[in-house]
Amino acid sequence: MCRQLIDPAEWDLHGGWALGDRTEWSNRACGLASLRMILLAYGQEAPTVTELLKLAVKGEILTPRGALHAGIARLAAELGVPSTAEPLPVEDLPARLDDAPLIASVTEQFPEDGRSGGHLVILRGYEDGPDPTIHFRDPSRWGQTHGHVPLSRLAHSYTGRAITFAPLIHGDPS
Structure with missing residues (x-):
């Protein structure tokens, strides 16, 4: 099971620090952690939550409250799972x-x-x-x-x- 609380080692390894505060992002990462679990269930390559967060920021999927549903669906499709x-x-x-x-x-x-x-x-x-x-x-x-x-x-x-x-x-x- 994937957690939305981003591990500090993962955050540092994948350059999350460039996005700001890890805890603040973790509080809004439920959709990206869920997407990671879906990717794993479908046998797809599953980037870490930090990597998904970076893709979401780049794709303008995030709002102050979290990820847009349509954005998560688009990202899932780009990563190989039609949604x-x-x-x-x-x-x-x-x-x-x-x-x-x-x-x-x-x-x-x-x-x-x-x-x-x-x-x-x-x-x-x-x-x-x-x-x-x-x-x-x-x-x-x-x-x-x-x-x-x-x-x-x-x-x-x-x-x-x-x-x-x-x-x-x-x-x-x-």
Whole structure:
């Protein structure tokens, strides 16, 4: 699992210091850490979060709050994984997870108080049921110890926007 907190050694090795404060950038790197995990899942070369950050700065993908969804989708495609930033109703999430993971815009830790957005996580699968359990990867510190959430709870913090990817082709079982 990739973390959004950029390791100081990685930051120094890849020239992150030229961008400014590592901790400040780490606080906005959830989308790039999620993209790195997607690239790895698809068997693509996966630059470090610092290298992705440099590409994002060069491609004008970043805002003061984080990376633009369309920019992450464009960068994913440039790195070999076809993707689209699109609105996606919460009730459609489980069916979309049948073919591929996706990056969803949520509020960190999935609060149920109505706040939505500001954090990007990977939704990677689900267990069916009356309230499907969604499996996720969250690059934040909290996400290191949490990996699933009921769809009803996710719905409270989900913005209705996602970055979707081409179907993930698993290896031939023969």
